Amino acid sequence: MVPTRGGTARARGGRWTLPVLLVLVLSGAVRPVVAAAPAPGAVKVGIVTFLSGAAAAPFGIPARNAAEVLVDELNAGRVPAPYNKVGINGVPIRTVVVDEAGGADKQVAEFRRLILDERVDLVIGYISSADCLAVAPVAEELRALLVMFDCGTNQIFEERRYRYVFRTHGHQILDNVGAARYVLRQKSAVATIAGINQNYAWGQDSWTTFRDSMRKLKADVRVLAEQFPRLFAGEYSAELSALLAARPDVIHTSFWGGDLESFLIQGLPRGIYAQSLLVLTTGDTVLPRLGRDMPPGVVIGARGPHGALAPDVPLNRWFKQAYTARFGTRPVYPSYHMSQALLGVKAAYEKAAARGGWPTKEQLIAAFEGLTFETPSGTIRMALGGGHQAVEPVAYGVTGRYNTALKEFELTRVITFPAECVNPPEGVKSADWIAQGFPGARCP
Amino acid sequence: MNTATVIAVDGVVFASWLFLVSVGLTLIYGVLRILNIAHGSFYALGAYTGAVLVLRYVEGDRWPPGSLAMLGLAAVLVGAVIGPAVERGVLRRIYGREQVLQLLVTFALFLIFEDAVKLIWGPSPYYAYRPYAMLGQVTIGAVAYSRYSLVLAGTALLAGVCLWTLVNRSRFGRLLVAVIHDPEISAALGVNLPRVHALAFSLGTTLAALGGAFTAPMISVVPGIAVEVIVVAFAVVVVGGLGSLEGAAVGALLIGLVRSAAVHLFPAVELFTIYVVMAAVLLVRPQGLFARGEARRI
Numbered sequence: 011m012v013p014t015r016g017g018t019a020r021a022r023g024g025r026w027t028l029p030v031l032l033v034l035v036l037s038g039a040v041r042p043v044v045a046a047a048p049a050p051g052a053v054k055v056g057i058v059t060f061l062s063g064a065a066a067a068p069f070g071i072p073a074r075n076a077a078e079v080l081v082d083e084l085n086a087g088r089v090p091a092p093y094n095k096v097g098i099n100g101v102p103i104r105t106v107v108v109d110e111a112g113g114a115d116k117q118v119a120e121f122r123r124l125i126l127d128e129r130v131d132l133v134i135g136y137i138s139s140a141d142c143l144a145v146a147p148v149a150e151e152l153r154a155l156l157v158m159f160d161c162g163t164n165q166i167f168e169e170r171r172y173r174y175v176f177r178t179h180g181h182q183i184l185d186n187v188g189a190a191r192y193v194l195r196q197k198s199a200v201a202t203i204a205g206i207n208q209n210y211a212w213g214q215d216s217w218t219t220f221r222d223s224m225r226k227l228k229a230d231v232r233v234l235a236e237q238f239p240r241l242f243a244g245e246y247s248a249e250l251s252a253l254l255a256a257r258p259d260v261i262h263t264s265f266w267g268g269d270l271e272s273f274l275i276q277g278l279p280r281g282i283y284a285q286s287l288l289v290l291t292t293g294d295t296v297l298p299r300l301g302r303d304m305p306p307g308v309v310i311g312a313r314g315p316h317g318a319l320a321p322d323v324p325l326n327r328w329f330k331q332a333y334t335a336r337f338g339t340r341p342v343y344p345s346y347h348m349s350q351a352l353l354g355v356k357a358a359y360e361k362a363a364a365r366g367g368w369p370t371k372e373q374l375i376a377a378f379e380g381l382t383f384e385t386p387s388g389t390i391r392m393a394l395g396g397g398h399q400a401v402e403p404v405a406y407g408v409t410g411r412y413n414t415a416l417k418e419f420e421l422t423r424v425i426t427f428p429a430e431c432v433n434p435p436e437g438v439k440s441a442d443w444i445a446q447g448f449p450g451a452r453c454p
Numbered sequence: 455m456n457t458a459t460v461i462a463v464d465g466v467v468f469a470s471w472l473f474l475v476s477v478g479l480t481l482i483y484g485v486l487r488i489l490n491i492a493h494g495s496f497y498a499l500g501a502y503t504g505a506v507l508v509l510r511y512v513e514g515d516r517w518p519p520g521s522l523a524m525l526g527l528a529a530v531l532v533g534a535v536i537g538p539a540v541e542r543g544v545l546r547r548i549y550g551r552e553q554v555l556q557l558l559v560t561f562a563l564f565l566i567f568e569d570a571v572k573l574i575w576g577p578s579p580y581y582a583y584r585p586y587a588m589l590g591q592v593t594i595g596a597v598a599y600s601r602y603s604l605v606l607a608g609t610a611l612l613a614g615v616c617l618w619t620l621v622n623r624s625r626f627g628r629l630l631v632a633v634i635h636d637p638e639i640s641a642a643l644g645v646n647l648p649r650v651h652a653l654a655f656s657l658g659t660t661l662a663a664l665g666g667a668f669t670a671p672m673i674s675v676v677p678g679i680a681v682e683v684i685v686v687a688f689a690v691v692v693v694g695g696l697g698s699l700e701g702a703a704v705g706a707l708l709i710g711l712v713r714s715a716a717v718h719l720f721p722a723v724e725l726f727t728i729y730v731v732m733a734a735v736l737l738v739r740p741q742g743l744f745a746r747g748e749a750r751r752i
Binding site: 248272278279280281303 | 457674717
């Protein structure tokens with residue numbers, strides 16, 4: 011079809027419209043008119059953590075407590091900078107707390123209920139790796155925002171990509187690579203190691219990572235015993251005998267909660283700490299519980315720079331004080347993980363809102379990806395999994411002097427390994443990274 | 455030789471624990487013909503009561519070995535208070551009913567006790583490890599053991615011998631045997647059936663609580679310990695033959711030794727040992743090792 015003259019003239023006139031408009035927009039003279047969404051009455055957050063069962067007391071409840079104190083203080087505008095804005099960008103936070111007990115199927119159903127019936131804006135949840143693995147695809151399917159706060163499996167973002175799922179703490183690789191590096195700094199002559207870990211994914215993965223990292227860092231290390239008692243076994247007499255008989259230089263355990271405490275209660279009177287260097291990757295939680303009965307010289311981890319190993323920064327001093335004032339005991343590492351999730355969400359919302367108007371879900375995701383934000387544990391970077399998986403440093407220390415005021419052992423010879431030292435680079439699977447001898451690792 | 459000694463000692467220590475936590479279950483089944491799923495709850499109640507009594511006791515800076523007596527006291531308290539209450543209040547109504555109903559009722563009891571434990575003692579763990587730590591260690595086969603393990607083994611042995619004597623050498627034992635074999639004729643002959651039932655159930659409860667109380671110093675006492683114990687207790691009594699005291703002892707020893715050998719020699723298979731022993735025994739003797747043949751009524 012031949013264009014009419016009039017039509018050609020309009021086209022000729024339109025030739026300048028787009029570049030002129032572009033210049034005006036870029037110079038800031040004209041702002042494109044986008045209807046800014048009004049701020050909602052509240053940001054509704056689903057919080058899922060163990061409130062019953064064996065994981066409740068050592069993990070679930072301290073995490074719930076952290077959420078409680080943080081949300082109250084955020085809503086009151088009492089959290090120090092950079093979080094001194096009330097709630098999230100002036101909007102109060104409301105929580106719906108759900109018990110994580112009951113298994114993965116139940117959690118999938120609960121997640122759907124939170125999103126579809128409770129209409130929460132996002133869910134912060136999950137201590138169990140099995141629950142994280144089950145719920146993440148459902149979040150993707152429902153296009154619902156999920157921020158995982160404590161589960162340890164490295165599979166989530168190494169096996170597939172997620173758009174709606176974030177994890178604001180490091181995965182188990184940093185615990186065990188960090189433990190191996192720490193052990194060799196403390197005891198370079200280590201020749202033999204042994205492990206006692208729970209017989210399920212967490213225990214097996216933790217031990218494999220530690221064992222392989224030790225062998226990679228020191229080729230002549232020999233494994234003398236690998237014990238895998240069942241989860242919540244509670245009685246470890248025979249396993250302790252096997253470890254005592256093997257006499258390894260180092261004993262590694264990723265036991266947590268009641269199992270760790272039972273293991274120590276039974277092992278300490280039998281002198282296991284005197285014979286071998288004990289490495290407890292989740293040991294932070296037992297320090298305030300066992301008090302004076304912990305022996306000196308035990309390697310303690312906190313799955314990152316948390317709890318007794320958290321940095322002395324204003325945000326941490328405030329968090330410890332606020333938490334202790336309310337609950338009469340100091341926060342342990344799951345409390346710190348919860349604070350990372352909540353503060354990460356707040357930072358992402360406020361970064362997205364800084365562009366004007368209340369952010370859409372897509373804008374929030376864009377702001378969250380690759381975000382760097384401050385927490386009581388220091389600066390967290392969303393550096394892996396396409397900006398959805400956080401990396402963080404890991405700290406280890408050894409029990410030293412008993413502090414009568416704190417009623418727990420102080421940690422000495424603390425070493426903090428930076429995130430680049432104990433996390434694989436983006437796009438590299440953890441197992442491959444260890445097998446290849448930690449390429450790209452930058453350690454002090 | 456050294457490894458064999460260590461395996462034997464570990465096996466016996468674990469077997470003692472298994473016997474303590476399971477013998478009450480087999481006794482109750484033997485007399486009342488009820489598979490008591492709430493058995494684990496009585497274990498938990500014993501553990502909590504024991505832990506609380508020990509913590510109170512050591513607070514007062516009293517004579518340390520007295521804390522062991524607190525554990526025994528806890529078992530007697532649970533057995534004497536909760537046992538008769540449950541038997542009179544609940545179980546009496548379901549004697550002779552279908553087994554599935556009995557299972558459901560004891561399962562309901564188990565769930566109620568789970569919540570009751572949380573309501574009374576909260577979700578935080580209790581550590582009452584002073585009795586465990588105070589006794590020091592003893593070296594057997596170049597491996598240091600806590601002397602408490604020997605106390606545990608001694609307690610199991612004592613409980614076993616007392617129970618055997620009670621059942622086989624006392625008047626109450628003869629009444630029990632009579633009731634087991636024919637409750638109706640026993641009642642007709644003047645045996646006070648409700649009293650025998652109440653006593654037998656309370657005795658089973660006391661034994662479960664004794665197992666819990668003597669375990670308390672070795673573990674962190676937390677909600678959820680009941681369910682852990684019920685599985686192993688069932689495994690032991692099924693291997694030994696439901697209702698047999700000797701069976702519980704031999705079943706515990708068999709599982710204890712096999713598990714201990716697995717831990718020392720093939721740790722990767724430790725998880726399955728209980729089930730392997732159970733499957734192997736049931737293949738050969740489906741009724742368990744010591745189950746008595748039952749006379750069929752015409």
